[in-house]
Amino acid sequence: MKDQKDRLTLNRREFIKFGAGGMAALVVGAKMPWILDNEAFAAAPVQSLNFTITDAIKDMATHNTINPAQCYFWVYKEATLPFEVPGPHIFTTEGTIVNITITNSLEQPHAFFIPGLFDSGPIAPGQTVVKRFGARTAGTYLYYDNLNDPVNRVMGLHGAFIVMPKAPKRGHKFTPYSSPTPGVQALFDDFGTAQWWPGLAWEQGATNPEARPTPPFRQYIWLLHQASPVLFREVGSLPAGEIMESAEFVQKFLHDAFVPTRETNNIPNYFTISGQSGHFAHNTPYICPNLRVGEPCVIRLLNAGLWTHSMHIHANHVYITSIKGVVQENPIWVDVFNIEPLDTVEYVNPYMRPPDVPNERGIGRADAPRTTLNGGPTWPPNEELAMLIPSAPAGLAVQLSPLCYPMHDHSEPSQTSQGGNYNMGMISGMNFIGDRGVAGPGSSFPNQPLIDPPGPGPGVFMPAVPPPWFD
């Protein structure tokens, strides 16, 4: 452990560079221009998937190393990646044939299931199956074990399976969908073109002076889950071949008797986004977008658990473009949306300037900033960007740049870990690292995050695989 003095010079830039907890990801198929250069996914191209269904004990979010904070999970372990729960994000393109090998090394039957795309059927203990399936329709899918539903899924056997469209509709820009509705298509057509959405289209990347390039097809995955160490341990301790009835599991998970002290009942007490909580979810650029004004992105939410969450994002309202795989005829523009168990929901985040920063007309447009009492502009907020809070002690100071905002479940019991520890739960965010509409230094705010590709070095990144843009 380092002492306090050594931390004096460390700043947010280094922090974001080394933020841990990036999700393991895989790309299935050949050429996929939509993911190349997208550093949010350190995704390795593979031609076939090779999963072992196994288990692991995971260290969960806490802030005290003498506090074990562990939870037992069942795990989809991909051959090329380390153990992690959830399973890796898998990306592919509409029309790709996916080869998949699955081995069950646990003591009861398991399966691999993608609604509408694939069903392995029961795989007996010790058995290996080899299958293939087509990624027919673009969208966000939860892959999971659908046996003894919902027990096997909630125990950890789940992950995100993303299918991107092969091409946009003729004469239009890319959307994330095979068949977008007129409203959703118009939104994507307008990004980067309409007067009220200055900046980039979603399909459009860019280079930036003295900063890393902006990738095209910016997208993030928020896979939501709740974990109960007491219940998962009980399920994991059953004699070989025995299972817990799903009714008993659900009753304990949702409605176990109230206990005011830590970790003694079966209610979940860890709440994760793509396997991470609190600091480890908000402050990693693999989960939390770090983009400029004018760089719209897609956020794909999936709920693998049994609680309903009410996900609130600060700084920008988002368009709800798809719910449960149904592209929305009426994409509402909201700051909160609920996501029920097994649902998928897509948020389209325009990454507009936070609209309630004072501006000329005050009607939400990319107007000229107003002038402050000090004679500067209200945007970029240069005085605020330069502030350090706390101002002392220096070792704990954080500069208010890039601009930091949270995204969290507003049904707040999930904002905890181990029954307390507010802000160690289901939280991510959105950060602004600049503004494409501002010339000069304002196009990139101080402390640009360095989302370096994983490679030789401290080995703290997940996954430890070559990124797709490496070659």
Place this chain on the structure above:
Amino acid sequence: MAFQNTPNHIDRQPVVGALFDESNEFVKMFDPPTASPVLPERMTPTNPVPEVMAAVGVGRLPAPANTVHRQLLARLPKPTWDGVKNIQFFVFTDPDLLGGFSAPQYPAATIRVPRGVIFHGQTTGNPPPHTIHWHGIEPTPLNDGVGHCSMEIGSYLYQWQPNFIGTYFYHCHRNTVQHFEFGLFGLLIIEPPDTYFASVVGANFQNQTLPATITLNNIPVGACSDGLRRTAANTTAFPQFPGFISGDPIFGVTGPGGVGVGDPRAFTVPYDVEAIWVLDDRDSIWSDLAPNEFTTFPTHGAIPGDNDQFNNRPGANGFFAFNDFNADYWFVTGVPVPAHKGETETIDPAGAPPRGGGLPGGLIPAALNSGVSGSQIAINATVGQTILVRCLDAAYNKTRITFPVDVVIIAWDGRALGVPPFGRYNHAFLLPANTPITTSTARRFDGLIRATTPVNSFAKVEFLETRGDDITVTARIPIVIS
């Protein structure tokens, strides 16, 4: 393999290490610094509401001018409707209110602000730390009021300029799981740009100025310059609501080509009656066992991530069940739902406490409503009037609401549907009578009702568990249209 013999382990990332260190961010996440910085990018406030409230006689003249005050928190023990116990509430107070309304209130007084003005909110956390997050308003991070992204107060002058008319709320974002649940919130409504100015002789909403001495004219407080109360909407497809004013079909509230400022009432619809429904629930066990606002605030140690303390705050009492919420008392805009779990009961805003709301005439007092008179909870209107329902789910539950009449949903979360340019991708929609609409924590919708025949019925509000979909309680809100 099983729990007893799995050889596999998934490590937590250290936050203090030989090669890198993220302990400053890590500490800030769970124990944000308390600070009282000077507002950066400071402007002169132009919000007319405090001055108009003083002229109406519900508040005193603000000092400094054009500035709203909020203090937090005050403790407010409230007896339950059934007399079984007191529940501890945490609430905001407004020291500028007259007539006894500066005393603790649940929910806190509604803040109304015209679109486009510079809002200043002077706040003090006592004892610290707290914040105010203006939910749905999107300013810079310091003014967004989230501790780990900026700081907690202390004291601070929040500044923002509301750009979209609609329904919002404000709440403390410190230990939100407890502070929001215990009632530390109030409604926030963004009004058309000429409201409040319109009620003052010699005021100019275009340059947002008030005369030195405020004299009220006969335009009701909260109404636009045409004397009508209005909110943002595009009701082109719903001509049953008279008085709708449209604007540029592509650029919305501006002039053609996106130039200029257009009509201040562009894309607004008038309403005659406003009803405010804040749906809330309480877990009285949390109140019994964790009545202290510092419960389980962790503190960071000398080596963050290593020897931080979970539970060393006074009053924490070893309570570690903030993941386990079980509502047993329910409220609609502060009015008790006189029902136990599983039951169905009707609220009575005008009735005597603790079973009723104790509101004179069942109406929300102007002092608690930014000077606006007559806002309702239970609806009492006449045939042919336009009724606006603003609904916030402040519960840690989903809610399912069923109206006995047709409702046109005109907005979600302070964003009017179908108003160009940002609403050109969506549209207002009809919610037919007896069709439920489901919402969840922190979501708001605005709905319009205009009955052509008398109604003597109820809106049914079912509070649904977020852990499973069980109905915890059913509240009935009277709707009488005669």
